[in-house]
Amino acid sequence: MRVASMHEWVQVGIRLIEEYGAELALRALLRTLKGDYLGAEQGSPFGYHYLNQAAVDAHAALRYGCAQILRRLAVEPNLLQRSISAMHADGTMDREDRIEMLRAELDASLMREVMIASPETWHELSEEAHHQIFGYLVKEIGPVGRFRLPPEQRFRIEWRIPGPWEA
Template sequence: MPKVSSGRRRETAAVNALRALLESQDHIVQDIDQRNDFGEDLYVQFTEGREVTGDVIKVQVKGGTSWRRVGGYGVPVKGHAAIWADGNIPVICVVHDPKTERLYWANATEQLLAARRELVLLKSIFVSEQDVLDMHSLDDFVAETRMYVNRYRGNQAMRTQLSEMSGAEFDPSDVVLHFINEHGEDIVFWQCRGEGFATLLHSDLGWVPEYVGPEMLRFERFESQPGLGDVPVLGETILNHAEALWVAACFAATSWARQPAPDRQHADIRADVADNYVQRQILRRLSAEPDLLVRSAAALRVVSHLEPDMADELSELEGDADVVEEALEASRETWSDMSFEAKRLVILYLVDRIVIGAPTDPIDRQIRITWRVPRQPSA
């Protein structure tokens, strides 16, 4: 005859103990169908004065003494790290020890996010033996957990709003910071984990991404406006002093996120970042060197050997007189309205090759452009 495993009995006892405790105070406990079990056993919706609050957590429940560790218990993370850390609902781990007949708890989401900031790969959630969950501590548990739920939910809501405003798509693991200047303009500082640069998005500049690093924050004097004194500049963006202080604080606060990430490989960069960066460098050179396209097209003519695919593409693009005319008139002012074909022809004329470096390099070293015509030395 089939037998029921002792492990199943322990897990059931743990779930029942937690359910009984929570339901004794009118909190709502709902089982998660084990066919849909991705590391959580229960949904818990908190109530207050028997009224539903809308504050919800997910709970991973473990039972038995095998989870015992020095000073407490360990709940394996296994493949649940991303879901527990980046989901829309925080995850709490609860352990039931049949020897003490007590429940113990820990905030798995909080621990995973803290470990991520320290670039630590957490393999288990530590549940302290000091964090007992019983009738005496239940009110404190509910208050602390609800506070975390609201902070977590508020942060997610703000990220969603900033994403809708700027058109950027933030990954759950990205660090996204927000500033409103004295003119009511929104600025977003966006740091992806493992990237050696950050992205600055400014509402007054049409949310066009500026890829920046701490080494790019500087002070300049403009001869045309000597009364301004030292003006803070980040990349190509002029800031006021309050914005500069905020950006400097953002760089300091996110230095950990620019360190190598375990899941980022060498020569790995987002395609949109590479495209935007190359286009900005092209426009910068076109502004500084009006005859650059003519010189670059001439340099391309004397190349002894072109890759067959490139030669075919160049021949097709140059076979359309309208595309050639549009490309040769490329400038910062016309770029946004140019056709894809004309932009592509400009890139073929100007760029010999692009080499992608390590993800943690600053943006100008991570994306290295070899131009057909080298830059002219500054006067």
């Protein structure tokens, strides 16, 4: 989907006024500004809605976790392979999470992606591969600090294989 530039948007508005009159154009603009358009959340004033804080935290944790994964993959040889072994040996892992990870391992193309993961190839990997790698390396991640703190103070990561700084 292509987004119109401001100039194009104004030109369309001018044509709308010329063809249908100012009243219709202004009513259409008002409906859009109030959020009365296809895709607006029903019942939300002006189409706005409050973000689900848990979803925002989960997304921020995923982004921070991926950045830390890349940092570790760059300097720790065989980290991914050791983490895969640790995940398989983890007796405390949630049953549903384990089933999901093992089911994903049946996908040969996904596992080929996972096994070439490095900071250099990360941007070429699918979202599914990122999630699988995350599941192998990260046992748990969660917010421990306030929203406005930097990620390293806001989130705590429990790694399957502790980092050299934790030994």
